Amino acid sequence: MNNLKLIFLIAVSSIFLNCKNSSKESTSKKEITVDEVLKSSSGKIKEALKPLKVYDSLPRNIENEEGKWELVGVRDWCSGFWPGVLWYAFEFSGDKELKQAAENFTAPLKAIAYSPASDHDIGFQIYCSFGNGYRLTDNEAYKEIMLAAADTLATLYNPVVGSIHSWPIKPQYPHNTIIDNMMNLELLFWASKNGGSKELYNIAVSHAEVTMKNLVRPDYSTYHLGSFDNKTGDFIKGVAHQGYADDSMWARGQTWGIYGFAFSYRETGIEDFLNTSIKLADKFLERLPEDGIPFWDFDDPKIPNAPKDASAAAIAACGMLELAGLVKEDDLKIKYYNAAKRFIDILSTNAYLSNDKNQALLMHSTGHHPKNSEIDMPIIYADYYFMEALLRLKKWKS
Numbered sequence: 178m179n180n181l182k183l184i185f186l187i188a189v190s191s192i193f194l195n196c197k198n199s200s201k202e203s204t205s206k207k208e209i210t211v212d213e214v215l216k217s218s219s220g221k222i223k224e225a226l227k228p229l230k231v232y233d234s235l236p237r238n239i240e241n242e243e244g245k246w247e248l249v250g251v252r253d254w255c256s257g258f259w260p261g262v263l264w265y266a267f268e269f270s271g272d273k274e275l276k277q278a279a280e281n282f283t284a285p286l287k288a289i290a291y292s293p294a295s296d297h298d299i300g301f302q303i304y305c306s307f308g309n310g311y312r313l314t315d316n317e318a319y320k321e322i323m324l325a326a327a328d329t330l331a332t333l334y335n336p337v338v339g340s341i342h343s344w345p346i347k348p349q350y351p352h353n354t355i356i357d358n359m360m361n362l363e364l365l366f367w368a369s370k371n372g373g374s375k376e377l378y379n380i381a382v383s384h385a386e387v388t389m390k391n392l393v394r395p396d397y398s399t400y401h402l403g404s405f406d407n408k409t410g411d412f413i414k415g416v417a418h419q420g421y422a423d424d425s426m427w428a429r430g431q432t433w434g435i436y437g438f439a440f441s442y443r444e445t446g447i448e449d450f451l452n453t454s455i456k457l458a459d460k461f462l463e464r465l466p467e468d469g470i471p472f473w474d475f476d477d478p479k480i481p482n483a484p485k486d487a488s489a490a491a492i493a494a495c496g497m498l499e500l501a502g503l504v505k506e507d508d509l510k511i512k513y514y515n516a517a518k519r520f521i522d523i524l525s526t527n528a529y530l531s532n533d534k535n536q537a538l539l540m541h542s543t544g545h546h547p548k549n550s551e552i553d554m555p556i557i558y559a560d561y562y563f564m565e566a567l568l569r570l571k572k573w574k575s
């Protein structure tokens with residue numbers, strides 16, 4: 178492993194701002210390090226805080242000419258990402274003002290943990306905010322809120338299907354489970370180890386198994402949504418929903434799967450979860466366009482004139498760094514580490530960094546293309562996973 182460690186150390190020591198095929202907009206030849214990207218990003222996040230005075234209104238996207246964050250309330254599915262961004266910026270900088278801001282914007286989300294669950298997003302909302310806060314501060318009050326949130330999320334579990342009902346708000350699917358929901362199992366795994374019911378672990382395992390069996394296609398692309406009979410548990414069909422077509426590969430969905438199955442293996446040791454994460458990652462890498470950042474859906478016939486999704490690249494970077502830390506074979510470790518680093522390198526170029534164009538870190542994400550919503554713009558979860566990926570890279574140890 179010594180040689181391998183050396184390779185990793187060399188790789189970690191610098192991030193190149195100018196990846197060869199990175200983009201038409203990339204002209205700079207300057208070399209910057211992961212620390213420099215984190216430093217400029219944390220500075221930008223602190224600057225974006227200044228006009229935000231109401232803590233239950235949180236950044237989600239930027240679609241105005243002024244380049245200012247558009248805000249949403251705590252019940253929005255994206256509400257946890259801004260507090261999470263602040264926690265990451267504090268983690269890097271140790272800046273007390275960022276810590277205070279992270280606490281301020283985390284606090285209003287408490288209500289979600291103690292209200293009836295409206296959908297699976299409670300995991301994103303609570304784990305990204307309180308989860309990071311607890312990890313960094315050991316605040317016992319945060320722990321209690323997370324445990325309550327895990328119990329609330331578990332109320333959506335249907336034992337007949339064996340999975341969480343992700344979107345009760347969609348009556349056309351009496352029981353639906355979406356690939357994004359894999360990410361929210363982390364809250365359940367965490368809770369089962371930190372004073373919560375062991376049943377939360379069983380629910381998470383069953384949910385991952387049902388997702389693996391039904392939402393992962395034989396070619397290791399994924400459906401966004403699986404529709405199930407809520408009385409018999411039978412799988413009815415796979416649906417695109419946020420993707421281009423029922424048989425297409427929606428970029429962000431594939432990355433939720435890569436990351437979700439990787440940590441499900443970390444938490445359970447179930448080899449099928451590891452193999453599924455590997456296969457999903459390989460499919461994603463095999464189909465990437467030459468410039469290394471996915472279009473919003475790999476099968477949009479408008480490619481190469483379709484919008485990109487930088488958020489999928491940022492999530493893929495996190496998922497593949499997780500995977501690189503879990504696989505036993507050295508060649509696989511190097512493969513997923515290098516793939517993750519390439520995503521981070523490219524996102525760190527002027528083609529994707531917003532710089533002084535707006536308050537976000539990254540441009541060019543796509544939210545819900547079929548609804549014509551959030552096309553090719555800064556979206557908060559791209560910044561969240563970009564910060565996470567940078568920090569993971571900085572802390573990387575083979």
Ligand code: GLY
Nearest residue numbers: 357419429430544
């Ligand atoms: N529903 C989560 C996402 O847009 O990825």
